[in-house]
Amino acid sequence: MSAGSFRAMLSAVSLAAWAFGFMPSSVLAVDAKPPVTAAATAAAYVPKGIPAPPGSVFKTLFSGYQFRSKDTRAMQDDDFSNPGMLALDPAATEWTKVDGAAGKSCSSCHGDATKTMKGVSATMPKWNARLKRPVTLEEQINFCRTDYMKAQPWKFKSDDLTNMATYIGYQSRGMPVHVKVDGPISPWVARGKALYYRRIGQLDMSCANCHEKYYGKHIRADTLSQGQTNDFPTYRLKAQHLVPLEQRLQGCMKNVRARPYKPFSKRFLALEVYIASRGEGLPVETPGVRN
Amino acid sequence: MSVPRMRVPKTAKKGEVITIKTLIEHPMESGFRKGKDGKLVPRMIINKFTATFNGKQFFAADLQPSVSANPFIEFDAKVDADGTFEFTWVDDKGTITKAQAKITVTA
Numbered sequence: 250m251s252a253g254s255f256r257a258m259l260s261a262v263s264l265a266a267w268a269f270g271f272m273p274s275s276v277l278a279v280d281a282k283p284p285v286t287a288a289a290t291a292a293a294y295v296p297k298g299i300p301a302p303p304g305s306v307f308k309t310l311f312s313g314y315q316f317r318s319k320d321t322r323a324m325q326d327d328d329f330s331n332p333g334m335l336a337l338d339p340a341a342t343e344w345t346k347v348d349g350a351a352g353k354s355c356s357s358c359h360g361d362a363t364k365t366m367k368g369v370s371a372t373m374p375k376w377n378a379r380l381k382r383p384v385t386l387e388e389q390i391n392f393c394r395t396d397y398m399k400a401q402p403w404k405f406k407s408d409d410l411t412n413m414a415t416y417i418g419y420q421s422r423g424m425p426v427h428v429k430v431d432g433p434i435s436p437w438v439a440r441g442k443a444l445y446y447r448r449i450g451q452l453d454m455s456c457a458n459c460h461e462k463y464y465g466k467h468i469r470a471d472t473l474s475q476g477q478t479n480d481f482p483t484y485r486l487k488a489q490h491l492v493p494l495e496q497r498l499q500g501c502m503k504n505v506r507a508r509p510y511k512p513f514s515k516r517f518l519a520l521e522v523y524i525a526s527r528g529e530g531l532p533v534e535t536p537g538v539r540n
Numbered sequence: 541m542s543v544p545r546m547r548v549p550k551t552a553k554k555g556e557v558i559t560i561k562t563l564i565e566h567p568m569e570s571g572f573r574k575g576k577d578g579k580l581v582p583r584m585i586i587n588k589f590t591a592t593f594n595g596k597q598f599f600a601a602d603l604q605p606s607v608s609a610n611p612f613i614e615f616d617a618k619v620d621a622d623g624t625f626e627f628t629w630v631d632d633k634g635t636i637t638k639a640q641a642k643i644t645v646t647a
Contacts, residue, residue: 329563330612332609332612334545489568489609490609
C-alpha cells in the first residue's frame with residue numbers, strides 16, 4: 250500500500266468517526282454548534298423535535314421515529330407500506346362482532362369507533378374512578394370484555410388484543426399525548442418515576458441511563474431514543490409483528506439482564522403512566538414502525 | 541389471513557407505466573427457527589406470487605425463506621387497455637389468496 254492511499258484511508262475513517270460519533274451529540278445540546286463541513290452538511294440528518302413542556306427533564310422531545318433510518322421512516326409515513334395497518338381491518342370487524350354472554354359488541358356501547366375513540370389513546374393510561382387506579386388501553390379493552398360483554402379477556406400479546414389496541418390508537422393518530430398526572434393519579438406517577446430511575450438487573454441500569462442520558466447516541470449499531478411511547482402498539486421490523494408497549498418494556502428489562510415485570514402488573518402500570526407523561530405533547534403515531 | 545392490500549391506480553393513460561404495490565399478511569416462517577420445544581418450526585412461507593392482466597401473466601415472483609413477514613411487493617406495469625389485474629399468492633400449505641383490481645384507460 251502506498252503512503253498516499255493510506256492517508257486517504259485514514260481521513261475516510263476519521264470522517265466516518267465524526268459522522269457517527271459526533272453527529273448525534275448536536276441533537277443533545279441544542280445550543281452547541283456542531284463543526285460545519287461541506288461533507289457533513291450534505292449527509293447529516295437532524296431529528297426534528299418539539300419543545301418540551303415546562304418541568305420536563307428534556308429540552309426537546311423527540312419521537313422514536315426521529316431516530317430511525319430514512320427507510321424505516323418512509324415505511325411509517327406511507328400508510329400503504331406500513332405493515333401495522335394490517336391490524337386495522339380485522340380489528341374493525343372485531344369491533345362490531347358480538348361476543349360473550351351479554352350479547353354485546355364494542356360498538357353496542359361505543360358506536361362508531363372512528364368518532365367515539367378519537368383522542369382516547371392519547372390520554373391513556375387514565376384514572377379509573379371505579380377501580381380507584383389508572384388503567385392502560387389494553388386493560389381497559391379487557392375490562393370492557395369481562396365486565397360489560399361478559400366475554401373472556403384477551404391474552405397479553407394476542408393478535409386480538411394488540412390489533413384492537415392498534416385500531417383504537419390509530420383513531421388518535423396525530424393528536425398530542427396528554428396524560429393527566431395530577432389528582433388521584435399523582436402517587437402512581439411518583440411510583441413510576443422511582444421505577445424509571447431505579448437501576449435493575451445484572452447490568453445495573455435504569456431506564457434513564459439510556460433513554461435520558463444517551464438518547465441520540467449509538468448503542469452498538471442502533472440509535473437510542475428517548476423511550477417515548479407515542480407509537481405503541483408499534484410494528485417492529487425485528488419481531489415482524491405489532492408489539493404492545495409492555496412487551497417492549499420487557500425487552501429492555503431482558504437486555505439489562507433483569508427479571509421483567511409481569512404483564513398488566515401494578516409496576517408496569519406506574520411505569521407506563523410516568524413514561525407517557527414524559528412525552529406530553531408528542532403526536533400519537535400508532536401504528537409506528539421501528540427497528 | 542386478512543384481506544391483501546393493493547394499491548393500483550383506478551385510471552391510467554394509454555401506454556402509461558403504473559406502479560402497483562401489494563401487501564399481504566403472512567407469518568413467513570422460515571423453517572430455520574426453533575420453537576419453545578427445541579424443534580424446528582416447519583417452513584410456512586408464501587412461495588409464489590403472480591400478477592395477471594386480463595388473464596395474461598405479466599409478473600411473477602418466487603419468494604424464498606429469507607423474505608420477512610407480511611411481504612410487500614412493488615412492481616410496474618404498462619397499461620394499454622381497460623382490464624382487470626389479478627394477484628395470486630400461494631403458500632406452502634397450498635392456500636391460494638386472490639385479489640382483483642380494475643383499471644380504466646383514459647385517452
